[in-house]
Amino acid sequence: QQSQATWRYPTSAQKPRILILGAGMAGITAAKALHDKGYDNFIILEGSNRVGGRIKEVMIGGITVEAGAGWIHPDPQNLIQSLADRVNLSYVPLDSDDHVVRDGNGNDVTLEFDTRYNTSFDPAFKFLNSYAKEANAKGKPDFTVRSALSMGGWQPKSHVDDVIEVFNIDGDYPYPPEVNSGLNAFFGAYSGAKGFSTTEDLTVIDKRGFSQMVRGLRAEFLPDGDQRLRMNEVVTDIENKDGGISVRTRDNVTYSADYVIVTFSIGVLQHDEVRFSPTLPLWKREAINQFQQGHLMHIYLKFAETFWDDNEFILYASERRNYYNMWQNVDKNFPGSNILQVLVLGDEVIRLERMDDRAILNEVISTLSTMYRGRSISPVIAYSIPRWNSDPLFRGAFSNWPSGYTLDTFNGLIAPVGKIYFAGDYGDPFHYGTIQASYISALRVVDNIDKCVRGLDSCEAPYQPKYEARGCTYHGAQNYNARAKEDDGSCIILKCPISSSGSVYYENYTYTILLLIALSIMF
Numbered sequence: 001q002q003s004q005a006t007w008r009y010p011t012s013a014q015k016p017r018i019l020i021l022g023a024g025m026a027g028i029t030a031a032k033a034l035h036d037k038g039y040d041n042f043i044i045l046e047g048s049n050r051v052g053g054r055i056k057e058v059m060i061g062g063i064t065v066e067a068g069a070g071w072i073h074p075d076p077q078n079l080i081q082s083l084a085d086r087v088n089l090s091y092v093p094l095d096s097d098d099h100v101v102r103d104g105n106g107n108d109v110t111l112e113f114d115t116r117y118n119t120s121f122d123p124a125f126k127f128l129n130s131y132a133k134e135a136n137a138k139g140k141p142d143f144t145v146r147s148a149l150s151m152g153g154w155q156p157k158s159h160v161d162d163v164i165e166v167f168n169i170d171g172d173y174p175y176p177p178e179v180n181s182g183l184n185a186f187f188g189a190y191s192g193a194k195g196f197s198t199t200e201d202l203t204v205i206d207k208r209g210f211s212q213m214v215r216g217l218r219a220e221f222l223p224d225g226d227q228r229l230r231m232n233e234v235v236t237d238i239e240n241k242d243g244g245i246s247v248r249t250r251d252n253v254t255y256s257a258d259y260v261i262v263t264f265s266i267g268v269l270q271h272d273e274v275r276f277s278p279t280l281p282l283w284k285r286e287a288i289n290q291f292q293q294g295h296l297m298h299i300y301l302k303f304a305e306t307f308w309d310d311n312e313f314i315l316y317a318s319e320r321r322n323y324y325n326m327w328q329n330v331d332k333n334f335p336g337s338n339i340l341q342v343l344v345l346g347d348e349v350i351r352l353e354r355m356d357d358r359a360i361l362n363e364v365i366s367t368l369s370t371m372y373r374g375r376s377i378s379p380v381i382a383y384s385i386p387r388w389n390s391d392p393l394f395r396g397a398f399s400n401w402p403s404g405y406t407l408d409t410f411n412g413l414i415a416p417v418g419k420i421y422f423a424g425d426y427g428d429p430f431h432y433g434t435i436q437a438s439y440i441s442a443l444r445v446v447d448n449i450d451k452c453v454r455g456l457d458s459c460e461a462p463y464q465p466k467y468e469a470r471g472c473t474y475h476g477a478q479n480y481n482a483r484a485k486e487d488d489g490s491c492i493i494l495k496c497p498i499s500s501s502g503s504v505y506y507e508n509y510t511y512t513i514l515l516l517i518a519l520s521i522m523f
């Protein structure tokens, strides 16, 4: 049963009606940018009951901690830090040098970790950086982070080596080195002027939560209670028709618009949580599904008392790679809170999300008993286990650029389909997977819509994928492709091919018989 929408766009019919889908960093940034350009005829539809999306705090034992984004990654333009400063957000620099490493026997193996890091990993990492820059300048094809580390002399040989990798690579993406793009990894070709600063990340420790930054941005242009921000509106369908777009929600309310800005995560788009009609073109679906949505789970545990090391990071050189490797000591920033955080990465998150809380807690406690053999582990009195991947509004933590994903495919990822525009944390090649990308891509999309509305030439041209013609280059094959530049190994060679005139001839036999006749005449 379909009902008529009961809401009204605020301005006259002359102004374009713009729907923003999602009220995370990208959605609120887009709305603010539209407002700044004089477009107030917008509606924001948000599926949850809050603003902020994957920037989300939880309370544990009276302390505010971050279930989603927790760190500001400093960048040369100070994009996010300056937004945080607008609401006086409290943050402190991380101190990744303040770490201790424990092995499966509870031994302190920090010295081995630091030595291997300094003598082997760090030089290879620097090699990766310069190799990526050179490969980029010469137009070489993409490569994996693993291959460049290996050329730089790093081959992990122990559990300690594995944890060095997880701390320095999986911890940022969160995929292992064999998956990540060497050309595009943010410490690679694009680090420096356009990417991130090399200074330490900043941990947000504000009792209002990191999402106060997004709420603060909203409050700058949208008063509390303004009907243009509509919560608990889960979008199920987006229909692109000639002359307009209609968007339907789970409650069967239909909204019409001239322009739509989609800010759902790449995971939501990959899971087909929202139906597009007509189906998105193949180039768009390829671009969406070949990008990646990575997984990260911040588990917080409040204990009756502390029993762990006093360092900011506690690393566990487990026997299985990426098994509860990274811990952050929340007590460091909140003394007396007795809170420890474990950062679970990649496929491990998928495994844990399929377990119940009790089973996860049992594993975590048993891991701590191994790391702190001989010490008594005090009881857990509160905990938080967020499940980003199972949530149909998120389907993962943040996006990642896999090796081999081309810039052309990326251009398709960020291109509009008609007047449906896309923004999110995948939307910037220099900052993908972070709040910066959501912010930058939302500003770009609003700029493009503005140009379209004003009829400027620079209105975004429809995206055209640039496929390299590949196919079968053997002219005798049934599927010979005269335009193919490179053989893709697909040639179908029949013993009895059909000639272009349609008559059947025995090409192979004809040549063989002619050869035999020629030979018999010669000899």
Ligand SMILES: Cc1cc2nc3c(=O)[nH]c(=O)nc-3n(C[C@H](O)[C@H](O)[C@H](O)COP(=O)(O)OP(=O)(O)OC[C@H]3O[C@@H](n4cnc5c(N)ncnc54)[C@H](O)[C@@H]3O)c2cc1C
Residues within 6 Å of the ligand: 021, 022, 023, 024, 025, 026, 027, 045, 046, 047, 048, 052, 053, 054, 055, 067, 068, 069, 070, 071, 072, 073, 233, 234, 235, 236, 263, 264, 265, 268, 273, 274, 296, 297, 298, 388, 392, 393, 394, 396, 397, 398, 423, 424, 425, 433, 434, 435, 436, 438
């Ligand atoms: C555990 C974790 C740690 C992270 N750590 C960091 C970090 O330290 N630093 C950093 O920069 N980034 C970090 N990130 C990534 C960062 O949080 C995101 O990149 C960023 O917040 C994405 O913002 P967005 O607006 O693009 O998307 P989202 O925040 O996902 O916003 C999209 C909105 O759309 C809504 N929505 C989805 N589907 C529908 C639907 N069908 N109908 C209506 N509404 C819908 C969602 O509810 C959501 O509010 C982390 C993320 C996670 C999960």
